[in-house]
Amino acid sequence: MGATAVSAHAANQWKARMNVLILGSGGREHALARACARSPAIGKLMVAPGNPGCAQVAETHPVDLGDHGQILALCRRHAIDLVVVGPEAPLVAGLADDLARQGVACFGPSAAAARLEGSKGFAKDFCREFGVPTADYRRFRSGVEAKAYLRERGAPIVVKADGLAAGKGVVVAETVEEAEKAVDALLPAGSTPGAEVVIEEVLEGEEVSFFALCDGSVAAPFASAQDHKRVGEGDTGPNTGGMGAYSPASIMTPEMTERVMREIVTPTVEGMARRGTPFRGVLFVGLMIGRDGPKVIEFNVRFGDPETEAILERLSDDLPPWLAACAAGTLPQGSPAFRPEAALTVVMAARGYPGEPMKGSRILGLDEAGRVPGVVVLHAGTRQAGEAIVADGGRVLAVTAIGRTVGEAQERAYRAIQRIEWPEGFCRKDIGWRAVARETELGS
CATH class of the missing domain: 3.30.1490.20 (ATP-grasp fold, A domain)
Known part of the structure; x- marks a missing residue:
């Protein structure tokens, strides 16, 4: 089912355009807000607490994500139809359950279903119980x-x-x-x-992030990406929340996508339903694809960051109706449509990350960077200080570019970064290196 049919489905469900609240303050939420702002299905669009980038496309409201009462009050005050939860902690803490009790639809699983991310031990036991391939x-x-x-x-x-x-x-x-x-x-x-x-045990192979939309009983493939977790070039140094990503992952051929859906996603969705804890939202499967095929490294129960920034830059479909269908348990057949181009995101982090980051430094040149063709500069850990944008977190910016190839997207992203004046920030210089090497080999 394409965008028009899914949008019609959502319109029939809500009888009007949807008022949507996105929760979170990072680059993922800025990307979600940009994608939702393009939708004709949107009435009011809000992000809480948001960031200066989110404020360019939506209303932002200060809120403590750990205070479900604040969030519920915000929903009542603004007649919110759908809440889209960005980070995992509110889901693990039962926010979707609290919203459901107040009659507010939520794109995100219940606390019981969110245990797939909230407890690694639970997830491993679940895989064993339902025959989902994973490491010993x-x-x-x-x-x-x-x-x-x-x-x-x-x-x-x-x-x-x-x-x-x-x-x-x-x-x-x-x-x-x-x-x-x-x-x-x-x-x-x-x-x-x-x-x-x-x-x-250590799994050998190539790591991939794979996303599927789920409505409790049905799952639809969404997109793939490859993240770069280590802080340093050549995948060295400590793990981080992610220093960059590109989409799609070339190893996720149509055949591999079908296999992942058949061997991992479908048994997971069916297993959660059989347990009486149906999974609604996006299932993010961290995969290792080796000689024995795909195996689960971990499950996440929300959109990944920084994968979402790259993935949504490629999305050509209308996102909110798909999210609403997941929340309502009415996901249609088919899957969302994406542009054929590649997208690549480079994270700019504050000095000290992934340890204690330097905060408060001023960032210049963001508008100039955004003028590079095919580039958008997404805010991840920033705040407004008068007329200035300053760093206010570890991962601060997500410079995202689209191109005919990963190599072209990479060149555009780093060209944009050269225009950003921020001595207190740093980034990896090799995001997308595996894909670029493959493209070079195929082109030689």
């Missing part, structure tokens, strides 16, 4: 037992925090000593009761 693993609440297992298994090995960790609670240890240090950090003596780590 063990769960531990005792540091002593975890270390004994590490010495038995050897390295390399992966150590993960069970709960939410903003993309930083994963250590791929090359030695047993490194793995033991990770256990000490994630499961220290006297830690919170119930604290847990998951230890799993």
Whole structure:
């Protein structure tokens, strides 16, 4: 079903244009706001708390995302029809459940379904129960037992925090000593009761982010991307929330997409329904594609960041009706339409990230950067200070470009970055390197 049919579906459902509230303040939310602002299905568009970039296309309202009462009051005050939740923490905390009790539709799963991201251990047990391919693993609440297992298994090995960790609670240890240090950090003596780590085998292959829209019983493929988690060039240094991404991932051929839907997404959606916790929203599957085919690294229960910035720049379909259909449990057949071009996002971060970032530095040249053809500068961690835009987070900007190839998109993004005057910021210089190397090889 194409954009017109889905929009008609949404209009019939809501009997009017939708008032939509997007929750969050990062580059993902700026990208979602831009995509929704283009839609004829939108009445009022709001982002809370938003950022200066969001404010260019929507109303922004200060709100504490941990205070569900504030969010519910905002929904009542502005007659919100649909809430689109950006970050994972409110979903894990049960925001979708609280909204449902007040009759407000939410694009995002219940707390019970959000455990797919909220607990790595739960997700691994779920995969085992429903035959979803993933790495072999063990769960531990005792540091002593975890270390004994590490010495038995050897390295390399992966150590993960069970709960939410903003993309930083994963250590791929090359030695047993490194793995033991990770256990000490994630499961220290006297830690919170119930604290847990998951230890799993290292998967070999190529990592891909795959997204599917879900309405509780039906799933539709959405898009793919490749993220760059490490802070340094050549995938070196500590993990971050993501230093850049490009879309689509070339390894996600139509055949591989069909296989991922058949072997991973459909069994997951069906399994959640059988458990009585239907999954509605976007299922983000972190995949490793190796010789044995695709395996789940992790599940996320919301749009990824910075993948969303690249993905939505390619979207040619009307986004809000698809989101509304997921929330209503009425997802149509088919999948959203995308432009054939590639898109690439480079994250500009504040010095000190992923540790303690420098805040308050002024950023100049944003308008000039946005004049590069095919480029949009998305705000991720900024705030307005009088007439100035200043850094107010770790990941501060998401410079996104579209091009006929990943290489062309890459060249445009870095050309735009050269126009940004921000000495206190930095970025990786090699986002998209795998795809560009493939394109060069194919062209030679």
